[in-house]
Amino acid sequence: MSDDVKAFEPAGAPSGTGNGGKTPSEVTVRLFEEAVHHHSRRLLAIARAVVGTRASPEDVVQQAITNLFQHRERYDWHEPGGLLKRAVVNEALRILRQPKMSIVQDDHPARGDDDPSSGMLESETVRRVRDAIDKLPEHYRSALVLCEYDSMPYAEIATTLGASVPQVKTWIFRARRQLAEMLKDYANT
């Protein structure tokens, strides 16, 4: 298992020993909370990358967690990180498919460095790259963030996005080429 948080049994499953007298339901809740806390920073960043400024990343992740927890008995919880990421990406894509979207304020604007000279340049680069990423089609963006930020293998990205591996490879490759094209002028300065 790639994640540090151990897998947990869904509610109603036979409880193991050493739960400190807690019921299976209480253990499930505690482990679910631990998994969420462990992954929340990454989940929020992924949500932010996919929805851009079209929705609040907190709302996206919160809704995904709620959906997942409500149907926790349905899932195999041996790898909670993967499930949580999948739920967040799907929720983000679902929100993007809704017809009317309002622009939300960016809660996490590009963070600058403490060193004023290099910081400004870095910050400008980050801002431009973020803007360019925001302009990518939603599936390109989702595949790219899972690949480059989360270091997810193509096969896992394909499962997460409900696509085939060749399709995911194409999305990622096109996303990179489109970004390179968008940032060509800036890179040459």
Place this chain on the structure above:
Amino acid sequence: MSLTDSDLELLEEHLDGELSIAEDEALRERMNIQPELASALEALRVERAARRMAFISMEPDDAAVERFNRDASREIQRIDRESFWRRTSGRLRVVAAAAACLVIGFSVGRIADSGVLNRKPADQLAVDPNTRFVEVVLTDEGGRQLGIQRFASHERAREFIDDCERLREQQQLDIAPVMSTTAQEDQF
């Protein structure tokens, strides 16, 4: 020699760690004889680092993560409480339904034992041949018999006839049957 899209794709796959050992080895050999492939790989590394920086900058700060975790925990607890009550009320409903079935079964048994259900309707409707009654026969214009109504007394029969007359006058139906009322005292 310029690089093709498939060369770039190969380099990206190499950076993504998606190539097999043999494919990686083949790429390294190609880079030894094609220096432009190696410089392209370096350029892709730089681009990738910039994108990674952009993605990392999307991470919320510690305070935001802390706030989110608190809210998420609260929401999880709330859903858990709700599902507990839903499960409990579901079980209570089953118990209540079972209890209701028992009560109904018990009541039916008691009623059956009392003999009410075993009485024959004929017993209740049987007419004592010695009972005296008045019959009112309703007929239409042609004298066809429409029905017979029995009464225990003359007064009740007279009231019924009066009511019929009143009704006929009030309705004023064109095709209403004309009721000829006759009080018969068969068994007086």
